[in-house]
Amino acid sequence: AQSVAQPEDQVNVAEGNPLTVKCTYSVSGNPYLFWYVQYPNRGLQFLLKYITGDNLVKGSYGFEAEFNKSQTSFHLKKPSALVSDSALYFCAVRDRRQNFVFGPGTRLSVLP
Amino acid sequence: DVKVTQSSRYLVKRTGEKVFLECVQDMDHENMFWYRQDPGLGLRLIYFSYDVKMKEKGDIPEGYSVSREKKERFSLILESASTNQTSMYLCASRSGQTKIHQPQHFGDGTRLSIL
Numbered sequence: 495a496q497s498v499a500q501p502e503d504q505v506n507v508a509e510g511n512p513l514t515v516k517c518t519y520s521v522s523g524n525p526y527l528f529w530y531v532q533y534p535n536r537g538l539q540f541l542l543k544y545i546t547g548d549n550l551v552k553g554s555y556g557f558e559a560e561f562n563k564s565q566t567s568f569h570l571k572k573p574s575a576l577v578s579d580s581a582l583y584f585c586a587v588r589d590r591r592q593n594f595v596f597g598p599g600t601r602l603s604v605l606p
Numbered sequence: 607d608v609k610v611t612q613s614s615r616y617l618v619k620r621t622g623e624k625v626f627l628e629c630v631q632d633m634d635h636e637n638m639f640w641y642r643q644d645p646g647l648g649l650r651l652i653y654f655s656y657d658v659k660m661k662e663k664g665d666i667p668e669g670y671s672v673s674r675e676k677k678e679r680f681s682l683i684l685e686s687a688s689t690n691q692t693s694m695y696l697c698a699s700r701s702g703q704t705k706i707h708q709p710q711h712f713g714d715g716t717r718l719s720i721l
Contacts, residue, residue, distance in 0.1 A: 537712030
């Protein structure tokens, strides 16, 4: 069965520093991977997706993600963190029924 | 922009009550979904629908049912609410099967408390 792991419950980073939020996946067949962000008291917002092609995917708000097939990872990155990036981040993979399986989420705190 | 609207942001109900959570989307999407979100567990799929009057069980359907009488509206029903159904409920929609790589669009959620 498809599954997603986010090994860190919490990531803290200083404003202006690069950030990485980790995601690993387990799928049979080709992986279709997504990142979402959730701000307080809001629903999830789509950031970016990997379907095929370049391993580095660019998305909204300056975020990008690197797909690594050999390590079955899809880590979210940003070169310079903003305080406003503080939120809950979810990695997701498409399952056999074409629905999404979400990871448990990683809380990102960007400190001023 | 796609707009997914959930009728209530906060809801408090009592054990044993029948509870209705409503969701409406304005982009003519075929697919609609109901999730519950609990800390440390991420999002878990309760029910989904690929078309009007069609419904499929997700991963945790027990204690819930759904209704989709119109394309834009997808209702989640707690038949007899219990305290373990206290949670954040999220509705989402997505374009149909021919666009399966499209992301889901989410509402802002309903925080439901069962007393």
